[in-house]
Amino acid sequence: MLPPTADSLDEALLTRLMTELESEAALRRFEVAPNPCVGAAVLSGGKVVSRGHTAPWGGDHAEVDALKAAVASGTPPKDWDLLLVTLEPCSSTGKTPPCVDAILDSGIPRVVVGELDPDSRHQGAGLERLRNAGVEVYLQDGHASLAKSSPHFLAFNKVERLRRPRPWTIAKWAQTRTGQLEPPEDVGEGRWISCEQSRLEVHxxxxxxxxxxxxxxxxxxxxxxxxxxxxVMASKGPLRVVIDSVLRTSPTSQLFHELREGEVAGDVLILTLAGADASRWRALQAAGAEIHGLHTEDGSHVSLREVQSYLWERGVRRLLVETGPDLLQAYLDCGFVDQVRIYTGDVNGGRGKSMGEWLSRAKLESRIDRELGDDAVLEGFLGE
Ligand SMILES: NC(=O)c1ccc[n+]([C@@H]2O[C@H](COP(=O)([O-])OP(=O)(O)OC[C@H]3O[C@@H](n4cnc5c(N)ncnc54)[C@H](OP(=O)(O)O)[C@@H]3O)[C@@H](O)[C@H]2O)c1
Known part of the structure; x- marks a missing residue:
């Protein structure tokens, strides 16, 4: 509830807006996870000037999105009298600067927040900074629900997971109608299953x-x-990681080729067993790879647990696994996959192991089924 000093605020309007913003933000859940789905709005004299939502990974937080939209609306900043945001604004620098700074820079005099940051390390810090700077801050507790809009964020911040952190991991694969990741030899050059729109979406x-x-x-x-x-344009490509226990990767692989016009790609990191062949190691380094040695748990492959911890230490927070059925199954079996995107192409039959049985047993949460060109696309979070 708002405190008595907030009489001039229309609580019914704010409650309705809070619910709407949260639902709108949740539409982007698969693009923002592990970040929370947050919504924000700038108001002037009880009217909504702009709305904003957490942008896909690496983009603006909701408050900044709403403030930018308010600038674009043409309503002068002096008339903005309230910012509504479903979750406490961040006060520390992550992928983007702290939202508290953007709010203070905007000069907005009042902020209504739907829920406190659940992370005890940050809880209340954003509100305190705003209050210390003279902003009127109200907590409209209980009107926004992270548990409803962003269960993935709560799962990512669970104490057990924070103790042994690993990146939020998305497994993406293309399969035939029978769940195989390789098409029949005479289809799609023996390689392609999904349609062109789907391949574009993967970029x-x-x-x-x-x-x-x-x-x-x-x-x-x-x-x-x-x-x-x-x-698809991007300023920076993601780190390209190859799990290669005995350094089978050829130094002439396309991974090491020069980029074409408009193409972006990150560095190549090969994760191998610590005692892998020294001459291969040198040849791959000469081709441009960074190589890092890890341990094994099963006696033959690099430990995926170590892969995940190492990537976290390297600053990887959102990871995409794009592999064939063996490594995919190993990732799934270890419980390291948080989210899936599966493209089922218009292809019958296929080669290799089928994911059909796994899919029939998988507990998928917040699931979306959609069509894209000739393909059926399934997205969901993996329940525990
Ligand atoms: N449809 C799709 O979305 C899609 C995507 C990618 C690939 N593919 C197809 O999949 C086929 C290849 O599939 P694949 O599964 O054999 O190859 P893969 O994706 O390269 O995975 C196998 C490799 O993963 C490593 N690995 C396997 N089990 C592991 C474990 N428990 N722990 C750690 N590492 C492990 C092994 O590397 P080490 O032996 O070096 O340890 C192995 O060589 C190709 O035909 C390709 O066209 C399809």
Whole structure:
């Protein structure tokens, strides 16, 4: 409830707006996770000047989005009298500068917040900074619900997970109607399952992660570039990570080729076993790869637990796994996949292991089924 000093605020309007903003923000859940889905609005004299929502990964937070939209609306900043935001504004620098700074710079005199930051390290800090700077701050507790709009964010910040942090991991794959990741040999050059629109969408997905993981066999067989290509534009490509226990990757792989016009790609990092062959190690380094040695848990492959911890230490927070069925299954079996995007192409039959059985048992939350060109696309968060 708002305190008595907030009499001039229309509580019914704010409550309705809070609910609407939260639902709108949740529409982007698969693009923003592990960030929370937050909505914000700038008001002037009880009228909504602009709305904003957490942008896809790496983009603006909702408050900044709403403030930018308020500038674009033409309503002069002196008339903005209230900012409504469903979650406490951040006060520390992450991928973007603190939202508290943007709010203070805007000169907005009042802020209504729907819920406190659940992370005890930051809880209340944003509100305190605003209050100390003379902004009137109200907590409209209980009107916004992170548990409803952003259960993924709460899962990501669970104490058990914070103790052994690992990146938010999205597994994306293309499969035939029978769930196989390789088409029949005479379809799509024996390689392509999904339609062109889907492949374009994957480039957009790549532009919204910090790193992509693939396996050594996929590099050998498909020779992928793992880059972002036009028309999708990005300023920086994600780190390209190959899991390659015995350094099978060829130094002539396309991963090391020069980029074409408009193409962006991150550095190549090969994760291998600490005692891997020294001459291969040197040849791959000469080709441009960074190589890092890890331990094994099963006696033959690099430990995926170590892969995830190491990538976290390197600053990777949102990770895309684009692999064939073996490494994909290993990731799923370890419980390291948080989110899936599955493209089912207009292809019958196929080669190799089918994901059909796994999919029939998977507990998918906040699931979306949509059509894209000839493909059916399924997205969801993986429940515990
Ligand atoms: N449809 C799709 O979305 C899609 C995407 C990518 C690839 N593919 C297809 O998939 C096929 C290749 O699939 P794949 O699964 O054999 O190759 P992969 O994706 O390269 O995965 C296999 C590699 O992963 C590593 N690995 C396997 N189990 C592991 C574990 N438990 N722990 C750690 N590392 C492990 C192994 O590398 P080390 O032996 O070096 O440890 C192995 O070579 C190709 O035909 C490709 O065209 C399809």
């Amino acid at each position: 957009q997905l790549r532009s919204r992660v910090d790193a992509i993981v693939t396996g050594s066999r996929t590099v050998q067989l498909d020779n992928p570039r793992l880059s972002i290509r036009p028309p």
